[in-house]
Amino acid sequence: MTEQEIIEQVYTCASCGYCRFGCPVYNEIGFESLTVRGRMQILKKILEGKMELTKPIIESIYMCAQCENCNIRCPTGVDFVKISEALRETLLKNRLAPEVQLMLTENLARDSNPFREPLEERGAWLPSDYPQCKKSENLYYVGCTGSYSLNRIPKSIMRILDNIGFEYTLLGSEERCCGSPILRAGDRETATKTIERNVEKFKSLGVKTIITSCAGCHKTFLHDYPSEFNFVHYTQLFTKLINEGVLVFEKELNEKVIYFDGCDLGRHSGIYEEPREILRAIPGVELIEFQYNREEAECCGGPILGANAELARKIAATRVQEAIDRGATFLVTACPTCLLNFKEGARTAGIQLQIQDLPLLLPKYVKVMKKVQTAGAVKDE
Amino acid sequence: MVITKDIAILTDIVGKERISTEESELFCYSRDLGNSIPDELLKAYGMLGAEVVVLPKTTEEVSAILEYAYENDIPITTRGGGSWALGGVLPMDGGIVIDMCRMNTIKTVNKEDGYVDVGAGISWKKLMDSLKTYGLMVGAHPSSAVSATVGGFIATGGGAGTGVPKYGTVGDQVLSLKVVLSSGKIIQTDPWNSWLFTGSEGTLGIVTEATVKVFPLREEKHYLYYFDSLEQGTEALRKLSNLEPYQLSFLDRGFLSLLNQAGEHFLERELAVSVGITGTEEELKAKDVKITQICAAGQPQPEYVARDEFENRFKIGLAFKCLGPSLFVQEIRVPLRFLKNVLDDIAELLKGLTWGIESLGSDAGSIVLSVMILGDERRELEYLQTFSLSAGFANLARKYCGTVYGIGLHNAVNMRGIHNEGLDVMRDIRLSLDKQNILNPGKTTHPRIPGIFVYMFMFMMKTVPFLVRFILDTMKYIPTGLLRFAFGIVGGNIK
Numbered sequence A: 001m002t003e004q005e006i007i008e009q010v011y012t013c014a015s016c017g018y019c020r021f022g023c024p025v026y027n028e029i030g031f032e033s034l035t036v037r038g039r040m041q042i043l044k045k046i047l048e049g050k051m052e053l054t055k056p057i058i059e060s061i062y063m064c065a066q067c068e069n070c071n072i073r074c075p076t077g078v079d080f081v082k083i084s085e086a087l088r089e090t091l092l093k094n095r096l097a098p099e100v101q102l103m104l105t106e107n108l109a110r111d112s113n114p115f116r117e118p119l120e121e122r123g124a125w126l127p128s129d130y131p132q133c134k135k136s137e138n139l140y141y142v143g144c145t146g147s148y149s150l151n152r153i154p155k156s157i158m159r160i161l162d163n164i165g166f167e168y169t170l171l172g173s174e175e176r177c178c179g180s181p182i183l184r185a186g187d188r189e190t191a192t193k194t195i196e197r198n199v200e201k202f203k204s205l206g207v208k209t210i211i212t213s214c215a216g217c218h219k220t221f222l223h224d225y226p227s228e229f230n231f232v233h234y235t236q237l238f239t240k241l242i243n244e245g246v247l248v249f250e251k252e253l254n255e256k257v258i259y260f261d262g263c264d265l266g267r268h269s270g271i272y273e274e275p276r277e278i279l280r281a282i283p284g285v286e287l288i289e290f291q292y293n294r295e296e297a298e299c300c301g302g303p304i305l306g307a308n309a310e311l312a313r314k315i316a317a318t319r320v321q322e323a324i325d326r327g328a329t330f331l332v333t334a335c336p337t338c339l340l341n342f343k344e345g346a347r348t349a350g351i352q353l354q355i356q357d358l359p360l361l362l363p364k365y366v367k368v369m370k371k372v373q374t375a376g377a378v379k380d381e
Numbered sequence B: 001m002v003i004t005k006d007i008a009i010l011t012d013i014v015g016k017e018r019i020s021t022e023e024s025e026l027f028c029y030s031r032d033l034g035n036s037i038p039d040e041l042l043k044a045y046g047m048l049g050a051e052v053v054v055l056p057k058t059t060e061e062v063s064a065i066l067e068y069a070y071e072n073d074i075p076i077t078t079r080g081g082g083s084w085a086l087g088g089v090l091p092m093d094g095g096i097v098i099d100m101c102r103m104n105t106i107k108t109v110n111k112e113d114g115y116v117d118v119g120a121g122i123s124w125k126k127l128m129d130s131l132k133t134y135g136l137m138v139g140a141h142p143s144s145a146v147s148a149t150v151g152g153f154i155a156t157g158g159g160a161g162t163g164v165p166k167y168g169t170v171g172d173q174v175l176s177l178k179v180v181l182s183s184g185k186i187i188q189t190d191p192w193n194s195w196l197f198t199g200s201e202g203t204l205g206i207v208t209e210a211t212v213k214v215f216p217l218r219e220e221k222h223y224l225y226y227f228d229s230l231e232q233g234t235e236a237l238r239k240l241s242n243l244e245p246y247q248l249s250f251l252d253r254g255f256l257s258l259l260n261q262a263g264e265h266f267l268e269r270e271l272a273v274s275v276g277i278t279g280t281e282e283e284l285k286a287k288d289v290k291i292t293q294i295c296a297a298g299q300p301q302p303e304y305v306a307r308d309e310f311e312n313r314f315k316i317g318l319a320f321k322c323l324g325p326s327l328f329v330q331e332i333r334v335p336l337r338f339l340k341n342v343l344d345d346i347a348e349l350l351k352g353l354t355w356g357i358e359s360l361g362s363d364a365g366s367i368v369l370s371v372m373i374l375g376d377e378r379r380e381l382e383y384l385q386t387f388s389l390s391a392g393f394a395n396l397a398r399k400y401c402g403t404v405y406g407i408g409l410h411n412a413v414n415m416r417g418i419h420n421e422g423l424d425v426m427r428d429i430r431l432s433l434d435k436q437n438i439l440n441p442g443k444t445t446h447p448r449i450p451g452i453f454v455y456m457f458m459f460m461m462k463t464v465p466f467l468v469r470f471i472l473d474t475m476k477y478i479p480t481g482l483l484r485f486a487f488g489i490v491g492g493n494i495k
């Protein structure tokens, strides 16, 4: 967003306060300076040279999950997420970003993952003899969380893909961050380089379709990568396989399941029904909903783990509590960030509820009825 | 003035997570919907701005804050969603801003007896969404339901909005209120004395809990008609109001045209009239026939279009703000029988400006007009002229047995003209409940007069506009610093 566009939006904001309605940060803390309305009012004064850019103001710019809930409520079309991206970029360039953000950006540029894990260990979770970087039209892009902290997710997906004989490749140790956390931190330069490098890699393997299991990667591919590739989230692929009779659920899951629409998969990618269709296909599942679901869903707080982990966990705990209050016995997500934040949030708040990521449920309940093609297999640890 | 000791005591009451004296925070709590009010005007009004903000969660906390403020003569400004356009939440004399939005729980839903008991800081949308699960709905709600609080709508009198033509104003919905008086005393009102606090604009007490009526969710049907003739459209509105519709409003040609400029797709006719009805199947059928008859001269739209427009009611009022980018809103309540004349007079009053009118359904054969006037606050002095229109609107409403819709800060200067001797009675009531005059000072019955030069400027605008235009034109060639000096406006920031 250009400076002129930001100025226009700042003056367009009506200060109606609608943006507070589903804002996870505002609803947890309750102060106006953490709402889009407050930030627009402050920004206006800064632009008019009537207010100094202070530390609390800078911090408030990072206390935003970029979940876009405010966008859906805004009657005047203010897009705070775009504004905040531009602001973070400027703050970073001028080294005015908070210390923790500066460190995060340096780590991301060096390690190409947000966990400060060594780059060379990215593929360590794969069996050493597992074929990587072979030529294929289909790429399963694992992402940082799958590669470093939640290997069980890619393994579950691969077990199904392998069992049905789906032909695909992995990048393994050659994989890099998709750019999502780098963009969020405002480091457009590194993000652009990362994206260019990834695109080159995809092309060199003849990849046409990129399958993801990380909602953040999927959203970034959709919005920041060239549209010459076909981006498919595993929930879309599996729904298709269920409808074609390739996958069938036999074992029952007798639970009241509540599905959480994470922002990256939901509002940012428009995938709402596929995860629900998969859950409905499992016998015994009684699907219930959060009060605000699909486009209106309220963020789990995960994206602000870096800026304020305590707040992120409190927001997560609020969502888990709502799931319980609505009668759920099982909370299912389709985003590894939501999963991690929910588990931590519930643990910190001492709330008990079964929480699971969708792909981790699948191997236990799904049965392969027919093969589509042949491919290698992945072994469990 | 709030001192360190006061902050320590307030922190003891609400806890350190729910109090702030951070400068940027105080700034946000010194602004509201009318964020485009020029700083110079606020300065001319002498606004000091918030000195401390607290977010209480219980009535007892509110009571403790007020008791302390009363004893120590600290001004209090109560804030709900901050969505009112009349400056009601601006902390004129500094002091404490109490943000009520943390008191947002639904305490009781009684389906059998038809009421709910809620914290005053809950937004109408949250309440309505939650009631749907029980198959219930509220009687009346404002078009700002996404941010407007139950307490804010009650405090501003809630005389117009969806549901009002059928179920009455917000005062008709209230069964009981929990109110904290300025001394800190907590009272529970009955339906009768609830009326005292309804429309008191935060000057008589702080509403912390409200018991309001709820109704079973019923079938809804929506209609949208375009009228080519103002006479026919206004006449249809008058007749439609007798049917007790759930929703009754219109958009005028100016409004429709501005919406289209902002990317919407409306037909540009004299009036677009929306009607919504609820009830049993038979009731709907009976009203359907009557609506069709009444609107025979209009051009009907498919039901899904009408429903879409209804669903969009929270957003439409601000949808073209980008064209300003500043928006100056004037609201008056007038009898429907004079609507045509009122619209003609408004057109005369606003000659040369860009504006559009949206209406809100009201009761007792009246309608509330929201007149949206576009401007650009970055052209400070020109924009300031628009503020001089308030008096013109007050006079216009009076001419047709109507009144301004709300007082707050901006209409307080016209109070004598609006209420005559009634103003003295209102002042007596206020001072008998709030001897120290700490609740929302500078508003409603106790106006703040803007600085003398701004006032003179506005006065001239009203009386000798051609002279002012000449001055404004000449001013374009004079440096801004000099202008500020000439108008008695000292540049710089107001807290």
Ligand SMILES: Cc1cc2nc3c(=O)[nH]c(=O)nc-3n(C[C@H](O)[C@H](O)[C@H](O)COP(=O)(O)OP(=O)(O)OC[C@H]3O[C@@H](n4cnc5c(N)ncnc54)[C@H](O)[C@@H]3O)c2cc1C
Pocket (backbone or CB within 6 Å): A016, B032, B033, B077, B078, B079, B080, B081, B082, B083, B084, B085, B087, B088, B089, B100, B120, B121, B141, B142, B143, B144, B147, B148, B149, B150, B151, B152, B153, B154, B155, B156, B158, B159, B160, B161, B162, B201, B202, B203, B205, B206, B207, B208, B314, B317, B318, B360, B408, B440
């Ligand atoms: C798009 C839009 C549509 C609107 N539609 C309507 C409409 O249909 N009908 C209508 O009447 N208005 C409407 N309004 C104006 C406004 O939104 C309403 O008056 C609303 O009810 C104000 O509620 P709030 O919580 O935002 O109050 P605020 O703006 O926070 O406060 C308004 C006044 O009430 C006082 N107050 C707030 N809470 C309390 C409390 N708990 N106890 C005591 N005093 C309190 C404040 O001190 C202030 O003086 C609209 C505004 C917008 C922006």
Ligand code: SF4
Pocket (backbone or CB within 6 Å): A012, A013, A014, A015, A016, A017, A018, A019, A020, A036, A037, A040, A073, A074, A075, A076, A077, A078
């Ligand atoms: S919802 Fe939009 S217009 Fe309203 S205060 Fe928020 S950003 Fe501004």
Ligand code: SF4
Pocket (backbone or CB within 6 Å): A019, A022, A023, A024, A025, A026, A034, A035, A036, A063, A064, A065, A066, A067, A068, A069, A070, A071, A080, A081, A299
């Ligand atoms: S993007 Fe989400 S967290 Fe950020 S201001 Fe909007 S609603 Fe709040």
